[in-house]
Amino acid sequence: MKRSTILLALMASLGAGASSALAASPVSSAAVASNSAGAQQFKLSNGMGLIVQPDKRAPTAVHMVWVRVGSMDEVDGRSGLAHALEHMMFKGTATVAPGDFSRKVAALGGQDNAFTNRDYTGYYQQIPSGKLEDVMRLESDRFANNQWPDSEFKKEIEVIKEERRMRTDDNPRASLMEQLNAATWQASPYHRPVIGWMGDLDSMHPDDARQFHQAWYVPENAVVVVAGDVDVDKVRALAEKYYGSIPARALPERKPRPEPLQKGERRLDYKAPAEQAYVVMSFKVPDLRNLVEPKDSDKDAMALLMLGSVLSGYDGARLDRQLTQGANRVADATFSGSSVVNRGPSTFLLGGVPSQGKTAKDVETALRAEVARVAKDGVGEGELERVRTQWQASTVYERDSVFGQANDLGSNWALGLPLDTNDKLLSLMKTVTAAQVQAVAARYFGDDQMTVATLVPQPLTDADRAAQKRSGAAAKDGAVH
Incomplete structure (x- = not known):
């Protein structure tokens, strides 16, 4: 996602303990942080983060939700869950049918996608700035109310297995890198592949994904990012309306899992x-x-x-x-x-x-x-x-x-x-x-x-x-x- 070698290195993937704790504040409070480019960071009333970057050069906006959860938050035997859940987030809520999310974004004149890595999961829509409220309504709904029948999971897990075959199993260099990670790390969860081991995908159940969502998709563990032709105060009000009303829940305890010292080649x-x-x-x-x-x-x-x-x-x-x-x-x-x-x-x-x-x-x-x-x-x-x-x-x-x-x-x-x-x-x-x-x-x-x-x-x-x-x-x- 970055454009230079050094930028790729820098943003590849910081310990959770290094994250700054920002005091919860209502929507009317001042920004808790800002930068020289004009971005401002806020905390919604339920603990969810909000970052707004005004850029008035074109009538477009990018809306993103980042969740601080990735493959490093999985446990052995459940590798690939973060990525599988990313797929399932497109499979519906009580008001949006499976597969309709992207169609609705396209109807607004936008495009959307998502990504998962070791450290985080992200979802985004690029839309005309006048449609920001519409995508906030859609995204906040699936963040809080993601639901789908078992049949949708059973179909999608086969898609994920095929993705693994095409991107890893049939790619010798990608397979080599997977083996290198597994050999490099023993205690660190980085030894597991983001897409998951095939055996874990074979045994994965719909409730595994539902429980992962319940555990990690909580306001305190997420941030909404909006950049583009937007007004900061209006974005804050919309974010509080659609995201700030999501009930706060406690996060699971994160174990540090330090890597033991390697003592030989x-x-x-x-x-x-x-x-x-x-x-x-x-x-x-x-x-x-x-x-x-x-x-x-x-x-x-x-x-x-x-x-x-x-x-x-x-x-x-x-x-x-x-x-x-x-x-x-x-x-x-x-x-x-x-x-x-x-x-x-x-x-x-x-x-x-x-x-x-x-x-x-x-x-x-x-x-x-x-x-x-x-x-x-x-x-x-x-x-x-x-x-x-x-x-x-x-x-x-x-x-x-x-x-x-x-x-x-x-x-x-x-x-x-x-x-x-x-x-x-x-x-x-x-x-x-x-x-x-x-x-x-x-x-x-x-x-x-x-x-x-x-x-x-x-x-x-x-x-x-x-x-x-x-x-x-x-x-x-x-x-x-």
Whole structure:
């Protein structure tokens, strides 16, 4: 959902404990937070959040509801529930028939969709601004009153299984990443795939989804985000009318589930029909938790973000230049990057595809050599300045889109980040020195915190090729429900 490598890394997924507690206040109270772009944050009378970002350039608006629940809130044996419930949220209420929600939004001249990841679930509608009240009425109804017959769930779970087959089972690299996550994390719920293990989908019952909705879809655990050609006071009044009247309920206790210290290298080979090998290394790294008074671990997380973008954040970056170009190239493609802003633990990934005549081990060795080179020789100030410029340009570009603004504000809230996150991150980036980037390259890339997954190609049949072609088309399509 973000437009640059570093932005992807930053917003990938902050601990729930880092979320600021905002005192409940009635609709007539002042905003509890604001930012330089004009966004204002409020608390509805039932504890639900509201963020409004006026943008008068066009008569359109984006309306979103973000729920701070994702696959990390599931339990073993019930993987995939957050995503399954996202699908079921389109299957009706007492007043809206199954499948009618999107048709009603389309009739208003809008479009809608939803998404689920490890940390949160989101729903959105992009509509003419004059239709905002209509979508608020629809969305608040399904948030509070989602209901459907068992038959709808039984049909939809088969759709989800097919989605898993197309996006994961028939995609060797996606399957490899699933296996890498499972090997990297033991106690952390991040070891489960967002879409769920197939066995869990097979045994999932309609009441599992209903109970998940009852537990997590509560006002205190959600925020309404509205951006576009709107009046702040009118949006607050509508939000209180449609969302503020939803009864407040207590949230379940969230267990911290800390990951135990890894004390040795982990490796796995994954055999699948494929044309080329593929290798990905996962290194456990610090989280970015505090943007106001960063600790040493926060500073290291920022330096790791910078390192990831120095290595592969732009055309001709270090990995591209050293590994994929010239007569001695070892890789057809490479990547690097860290996910340090999550509700759960963080990693730094290095990966690549061997070029003809080279092996996955050759790529692994070359990737680690580039990090070792940074640890030994450091980086140039010009490289860091390029990363900062990219981040600043991406932030400006993001603000040029009404959807981008709403999406940015919602994901920040879901991850426990303040409204002025982008400004704070840019300020922190300006403080990261070349010496800090060199230091993290030396500190976090040893064997003991590393997990390596290698795709071992197996012979391809015509059926395999057809399945992988469908998988690629599904990934390109990008539909999320």
